[in-house]
Amino acid sequence: MRLYRITWIFILALIILVSLVILPTTLFTRMLRKDIEKFEDGMNRINQQLVEGQNPGEACDDLERLWHSHRRHWSFYVHHNIVDNLDMLFSAYLAESRNQNVKAALSEAARIDSLLRAAEENDRLSWYNVF
Amino acid sequence: MVGFVRTIFMYTLVIIILRCMGKRQIGQLQPYEFVIALMISDVASIPMQDIAVPLWNGIIPILSLLFLQLILSFLIMKHKSIRNIICGRPCVLIRRGTIVESALRNQMYNLDDLLEALRVKGFPKVDDVLMAVLENNGELSVLPYSRTEAPQRSDFGMQSPENLITDLIVGGYLLRDNLALCGISKEMLKGEIVKCGGKSFDDVFYCYVDSEGVFYTQLKEQAR
Numbered sequence: 001m002r003l004y005r006i007t008w009i010f011i012l013a014l015i016i017l018v019s020l021v022i023l024p025t026t027l028f029t030r031m032l033r034k035d036i037e038k039f040e041d042g043m044n045r046i047n048q049q050l051v052e053g054q055n056p057g058e059a060c061d062d063l064e065r066l067w068h069s070h071r072r073h074w075s076f077y078v079h080h081n082i083v084d085n086l087d088m089l090f091s092a093y094l095a096e097s098r099n100q101n102v103k104a105a106l107s108e109a110a111r112i113d114s115l116l117r118a119a120e121e122n123d124r125l126s127w128y129n130v131f
Numbered sequence: 132m133v134g135f136v137r138t139i140f141m142y143t144l145v146i147i148i149l150r151c152m153g154k155r156q157i158g159q160l161q162p163y164e165f166v167i168a169l170m171i172s173d174v175a176s177i178p179m180q181d182i183a184v185p186l187w188n189g190i191i192p193i194l195s196l197l198f199l200q201l202i203l204s205f206l207i208m209k210h211k212s213i214r215n216i217i218c219g220r221p222c223v224l225i226r227r228g229t230i231v232e233s234a235l236r237n238q239m240y241n242l243d244d245l246l247e248a249l250r251v252k253g254f255p256k257v258d259d260v261l262m263a264v265l266e267n268n269g270e271l272s273v274l275p276y277s278r279t280e281a282p283q284r285s286d287f288g289m290q291s292p293e294n295l296i297t298d299l300i301v302g303g304y305l306l307r308d309n310l311a312l313c314g315i316s317k318e319m320l321k322g323e324i325v326k327c328g329g330k331s332f333d334d335v336f337y338c339y340v341d342s343e344g345v346f347y348t349q350l351k352e353q354a355r
Contacts, residue, residue: 010205017198021191028187085342 028077029123031098034055035070042066043093044066050102082119089115138185141175144190148197161267162219167200218267225263226228228276232351236263291341300338303351323348 042063067090074083080087093108147170151185160168171193181233207214222234224245245263248271254260259279264272284290297309298319310320321332327348329335336351 010201011203014198017201019192021194021198024187025191072172075185077185077187079185081189 002031031073032077032120032123035074036120038066038070039063039116040113043112046097047106047109050100050105052096053100055100056097060097064090064094080117086112086115087117137179137182140186141179141189144193145171145175160196163203163217171182171196200278221272222265223262224271225257225260226264227262228260230257234265235279245271252277288347295342296339297340297341297350298337299346300335300348302330302337303333303335305332315340320346 046056046059089112096105134287152163178184200210222238224234252273261276262274297313329350334350336349338348340346
C-alpha cells in the first residue's frame with residue numbers, strides 16, 4: 001500500500017498526540033502510587049512507635065518533610081481540594097502524633113489513608129471509574 | 132492572577148487545536164466537527180473558571196478530542212462508507228419543482244424552514260427550482276431552472292476578460308510575495324506611489340494591481 005505524505009503526517013500527529021496524552025498520564029499515575037506507598041510507610045512507622053509507647057518525633061519530621069516535598073507536584077494532577085484536605089489531615093495527624101495522643105493520631109491516620117486510597121482509586125482505569 | 136494565566140494558556144491551546152483541525156472547523160462544520168468544537172469550548176472553560184481543577188485535567192480531554200478528530204478525519208477522507216455513516220449524505224428536498232415530502236420527513240425539516248431557505252437564496256417560487264439539496268453541513272444548495280437564471284455575458288457572445296486583482300500594500304505593509312508574483316519591482320511600485328502623492332510604502336493604506344497592470348492606490352489619511 002502506497003502511503004501519501006499526508007498519511008505520514010497524520011500517523012506522526014497521532015503518535016505525538018498519544019505520547020502527549022498517555023505518557024504523562026501513565027507516569028503521573030505511577031508516581032502517585034509510589035508517593036502513596038511512601039506516605040503509608042511513614043505513617044505505619046509513626047503508628048508502630050505510638051503503639052509501642054515511643055516518641056515518634058523523628059518519624060513525624062520525616063513524614064512532614066516528605067509530604068511538603070510532594071505537595072507541589074500533586075497539585076499538578078490531583079484536584080487542589082483533595083491536596084488541601086490532605087494537607088490539613090497531615091497537620092492534624094502529625095500534631096496528635098507528636099503529642100503521643102494515640103487514639104486521635106490513629107483516627108487521623110485512617111482518614112488520611114482513605115483519602116489517599118480515593119485519590120489513587122479515582123485515577124485507576126477501570127469500568128467503575130469510566131462509568 | 133492564576134486564573135488570568137490559565138485563561139491565556141487555554142485560549143492559546145484552543146486556537147492551536149482549532150488550527151490543527153483545519154479551516155473547515157471554523158467555517159462550515161460537519162456534525163462530528165460541530166460536536167468536537169462544542170466539547171472543546173466546554174472543556175477549556177472548566178479549568179479557566181475553577182483554579183482548584185488542575186490545568187492538566189483540561190489539557191488531556193482537549194488533546195484526546197484532537198486525537199479523535201484526526202482519526203475521524205483520516206477515516207472519513209479514506210473511506211466513503213465511513214463518510215456516509217458519520218457525515219451523512221446530501222438529501223434532495225426539491226426535485227424538478229416538486230417538494231419531496233418523504234425527504235422532508237426524514238430530515239425533520241419542516242416546510243416553513245424550506246420556504247425560508249429558498250427565499251433567502253432568492254427563489255420565492257418552488258417551481259423555479261430544478262433541484263434543492265440539503266447538504267451535510269445544514270446548508271441548502273439550490274439549482275434553479277435555466278429559464279430563471281440571469282443571462283451571462285457569454286449568452287450574448289461578449290468577451291469576459293478575467294481581471295485578477297493582487298494586493299500589493301495593505302495598511303502600509305508591503306506584500307513582497309505578491310510583488311514577485313506579479314513581476315513588479317519595488318522601484319516601479321514606488322513610482323506609482325509617488326504619482327499619487329505618497330513618498331514611501333508606509334504612506335499607502337491600500338494598493339493593488341489588476342491583471343492589466345492598472346494600479347489602485349489609496350494613501351493613508353495623514354499622508355494625503
